[in-house]
Amino acid sequence: MDELSQKFMPGSRRLSLLIAFIPFFMQVLLQGCQSDADLRRQIEKELSSVDGEFAVAFEDLTSGEQLLINERKHFHAASTMKTPVMIEVFKQAAAGKFSLKDSIEIRNSFSSIVDKSSYSLKVEDDSDTLIYRQIGQRRTIYDLVYDMIIQSSNLATNLVIELVGPDNVTATMRDYGANDIQVLRGVEDQKAFDKGLNNSITAFDQLLIMKKIALGEAVSKESSEAMMNILFNQRFREIIPARLPSDVKVADKRGWIKGLEHDCAIVLLPNGKKYVLILLSDKLADRNKAVGAMANVSRLIYDHVARE
Incomplete structure (x- = not known):
């Protein structure tokens, strides 16, 4: 063998080895694409069994995989807007505007954004x-935020939104x-509702902000952990956590009004994998059927992540 052949032989062997592995790499890639396509088909099939409109936003924070369906569609936010409000509270507290230990008086009188007229919330319409x-008593800001999230307390929400300002939340x-995401007002402002002045969200934006919390980037690492710990105690767990194994941790915020059901969650698996899942719905003919279908979608996502 001449000197030239000896010089180039190692490179030729590497090239041959690379060529030999190309079919394997292509097979792995194809299987991944098929898996993603199968997951999308399964989700679309599940949701199509229910009369209504849906949006899905999923991101595996370990692999970066995403699945998006109607992710830019606007929905009435219902109580999911309470997560952006919580973020703003922690942001203003970190800036020194107040302490989470400060207390404010509980009252039930608020001003409509339409004409500043006074309105009150009805206890029978509140989950808290x-x-x-x-x-007439005083509660700490932290306690009000906690109840706003885990019990979806509307009265606590209005007190907190008045404290931080809806414009600041949106900013x-x-x-x-x-x-x-648009946060215009507190809860049960009927005059605003009648004029279509509602808080609104998209699945894509909810994915962004839940991801910020999950990655420790919402205000600060410490604030993000504190918000996660609140979300872990969510009491309304009919959708994303409902059909997952008991050792899976879910930090989520539910939202619902007539004809509409939402759930926005950070899901932590025992093996360290983590993902964000947003499920939004509207124009539902059968609330129970829709909640069941969305819980099934959550399980499909979990099974997909768990076997990867």
């Missing part, structure tokens, strides 16, 4: 009834890249 027996969402 205890707070109405505390009117912070824009800073986070969530360009379509």
